[in-house]
Amino acid sequence: MKLATYTGPSGPELGVVVEEEIISVSSHELEGRRIESMQDYLRDLPHNRKIVEEWASNKAGTGIALRDTKLLSPVQRPPMLLDCSVAPRHLWQGSTTMFARSLPRPIAAVARPFIGPISRRVLARRLDGEMLYYKGRTTSVVGTGATIPWPAYTAYLDIEPELAIVVGDIDLGASPEQVAARIGGYTILNDVSARDVQLREMMGTGLAATKDMENGNVLGPILVTPDEFGDPLDRDVRVTTDLGRVWTGTTADYTHDPVDVVTAIAERQHLEAGTVIGMGTVADTCGLERDEWIEPGESIWIEIAGIGTLHQSIGFPAIAPPTRWQSRTGLALSPSQSASTGQLGNS
Numbered sequence: 432m433k434l435a436t437y438t439g440p441s442g443p444e445l446g447v448v449v450e451e452e453i454i455s456v457s458s459h460e461l462e463g464r465r466i467e468s469m470q471d472y473l474r475d476l477p478h479n480r481k482i483v484e485e486w487a488s489n490k491a492g493t494g495i496a497l498r499d500t501k502l503l504s505p506v507q508r509p510p511m512l513l514d515c516s517v518a519p520r521h522l523w524q525g526s527t528t529m530f531a532r533s534l535p536r537p538i539a540a541v542a543r544p545f546i547g548p549i550s551r552r553v554l555a556r557r558l559d560g561e562m563l564y565y566k567g568r569t570t571s572v573v574g575t576g577a578t579i580p581w582p583a584y585t586a587y588l589d590i591e592p593e594l595a596i597v598v599g600d601i602d603l604g605a606s607p608e609q610v611a612a613r614i615g616g617y618t619i620l621n622d623v624s625a626r627d628v629q630l631r632e633m634m635g636t637g638l639a640a641t642k643d644m645e646n647g648n649v650l651g652p653i654l655v656t657p658d659e660f661g662d663p664l665d666r667d668v669r670v671t672t673d674l675g676r677v678w679t680g681t682t683a684d685y686t687h688d689p690v691d692v693v694t695a696i697a698e699r700q701h702l703e704a705g706t707v708i709g710m711g712t713v714a715d716t717c718g719l720e721r722d723e724w725i726e727p728g729e730s731i732w733i734e735i736a737g738i739g740t741l742h743q744s745i746g747f748p749a750i751a752p753p754t755r756w757q758s759r760t761g762l763a764l765s766p767s768q769s770a771s772t773g774q775l776g777n778s
Contacts, residue, residue: 435653438501447487452494473615473704476599504574505654510703512567517687518711524720562695568643575651580746582644585625586754591712592733595620601702616656619741620709621649627756668713673730680713727763
């Protein structure tokens with residue numbers, strides 16, 4: 432089953448996506464009650480999955496065209512947004528660029544061949560047996576089609592395509608079987624990052640400005656239930672942009688199954704219905720790993736097979752942003768300036 436949150440006549444509504452239609456769940460009574468939102472749906476799993484599937488099974492042709500709706504983030508204001516690190520190849524490839532960019536240029540030129548192997552060994556020890564995650568800003572969650580304002584404090588904005596898990600209520604200490612029954616489904620997360628401030632924050636009080644920009648967590652376009660999605664560790668990921676970038680990866684790079692991820696987190700805390708858990712950036716699908724950087728005004732499409740395509744556009748900085756890395760002197764400050772260059776910007 433495919434579920435979506437969309438703009439209805441009186442506000443956000445929960446719907447079932449059937450072929451090219453969306454059928455409102457919020458406006459109907461099921462078993463004498465209304466399921467008004469995605470959170471309502473997630474609070475009573477697996478029961479709600481069964482009744483919504485049965486109700487929707489004979490509703491084809493009764494909805495509105497998907498193309499005529501505005502999709503929102505599948506979960507509105509999630510109670511928690513957690514982002515994990517179960518993609519080690521992304522971590523060591525990205526750390527190579529991050530350290531090389533952060534070192535003085537003469538030193539970086541000599542040290543760069545050694546940074547990757549060292550990072551890989553250090554991270555292997557650091558991640559051994561650990562389920563690391565950080566807490567994201569839930570008020571910056573937006574849906575497909577959103578524009579991400581360019582933060583004033585970074586010259587190196589980046590995307591981070593991830594497979595995200597959305598869960599129902601999961602008790603502290605829940606077993607893998609209990610967790611599996613309460614995984615609501617999967618969606619796409621773009622965890623936008625300011626790379627030239629990231630290392631300093633990681634070595635200090637933790638990630639803050641790196642991740643907390645406006646509209647910095649893009650979620651969607653829909654939620655796909657586990658039975659329909661299939662194997663979450665066998666999904667192709669593709670990033671394309673209007674400047675001609677094509678980056679590809681696969682969720683097969685993840686080292687943990689979603690049930691294992693959620694069970695490990697539930698050993699530490701109760702998870703409220705609507706909690707979103709990112710699995711980590713899929714290797715080879717972000718700029719940091721390539722030392723290739725998105726431009727102001729760029730439109731980006733992230734596709735995960737079985738879910739669909741998440742679209743977002745990048746805004747323009749009001750002034751030339753400061754950076755501790757090499758200056759990006761050609762960074763466009765207006766739509767007209769961006770149109771006049773019309774090329775990939777690699778600094």
